[in-house]
Amino acid sequence: MKFSVNDFCPCGSLKKYKKCCKLFHDKITFPKTALELMKSRFSAFAVSNSDYIIFTTHENNPDFTIEIKSWSKDILNFSNNTEFKKLEILEFIDDEIESFVTFKATLIQGKEDISFIEKSRFLKVEGIWKYVDGNFLN
Template identity: 70%
Template sequence: MKLPVNNTCPCGSLQKYKKCCKVFHDKIKLPKTALELMKSRFCAFAAENADYIIFTTHENNSDFTSDIKSWKEDILSFSRNTNFEKLEILDFLEENSEDTESFVTFKATLKQYNNDISFTEKSRFLKENGKWLYVDGQFID
């Protein structure tokens, strides 16, 4: 589903999508923090924006592949078959401008075919050439 620009942003900001994560998805701005990147990625999954997920994934991520077509199809399949109900930020480290690594712990409330597939994850991000990228995450019980 394409996300209407006047809908509330799925990232939890309570702002309209066009005033929130859309500026990142359209590459008008880069996220300044790992937290902004994390929230914009959750929103990108909800908006079926596979290109943004690929653009913001570090090459050391286990999903990273040079087969962009297949990777994009996998992301879109997941996004189209999942309801992204809620994002809760549980913990994050405020970065300073010199930081190149950061962590965000969040809970994603998701449903797939009426099954609860929610999870809590501590995500790791690296900043390279001024751009934050998602590297990996550890699930938390």
């Protein structure tokens, strides 16, 4: 999907992408909370920004690998073949070092609905929030 910086941000903020998550994606600023990171990661998947996904993934994440080219290719394959319809935040448990965000991602691949609900865990490492892991919920 072609995406413009003047389109509404995929995170659901109702701001233009260039005034919202793009600031995080371009490392002009960093998310102040795990919730902001969660939303910016959803947007990064939606705009096919594998570099940001890799940068914001904690080294203890099961998908983390030093094989960056292969990992980036996998992310781009997923992003380019998925419609990121909607992000709904269901719960946010905020703390200084470890936080949790429960969300519903509405996603379509081809004609198949692959939407899911996940409770994600984030850790703050040297002042920057990172995605550690998540559990799918029914």
